[in-house]
Amino acid sequence: MRTQRTAPVLNRISLLLTPDKVMDELETAASQYDSFVLNCASHYLGHTEYATYDASEGETGITWLLGKLLIRHGYDLSPSISALEEDFDRAVTDCRQAFCIQAERAIRHHILVPLNPLLPILHQQLDVRNP
Numbered sequence: 001m002r003t004q005r006t007a008p009v010l011n012r013i014s015l016l017l018t019p020d021k022v023m024d025e026l027e028t029a030a031s032q033y034d035s036f037v038l039n040c041a042s043h044y045l046g047h048t049e050y051a052t053y054d055a056s057e058g059e060t061g062i063t064w065l066l067g068k069l070l071i072r073h074g075y076d077l078s079p080s081i082s083a084l085e086e087d088f089d090r091a092v093t094d095c096r097q098a099f100c101i102q103a104e105r106a107i108r109h110h111i112l113v114p115l116n117p118l119l120p121i122l123h124q125q126l127d128v129r130n131p
Helices: 007-016 020-030 041-045 061-069 078-115 118-126
Strands: 049-053 072-076
Touching: 007 078, 007 118, 020 078, 041 078, 078 118
Parallel strands: none
Antiparallel strands: 049 072
């Protein structure tokens, strides 16, 4: 595609196809995503449940007695972990969407818009019917 006739246009196009401006803009944009943070730890600890597991329920005789010896009391962190996972997933999804939108805008602004006027010129230079 590079000929003596197309070289000036291709040189201009190749200058537009460098990612420097896009990456600089995305680096600046990344610093703005501090709003995608998780709640404080006390929010998640509020989901903690106190649980009792009674192994003797539904049992009789010696099994009931052994089950009573195995009653466990404690805190169940599963709801807290689930809430943390949901919030993390939401924050990551929101951040990814915002970053993708910013990347699309940067590519359009720094590459596609400046490139569009050059493509007809390149097409004209490549047209074999054009001497």
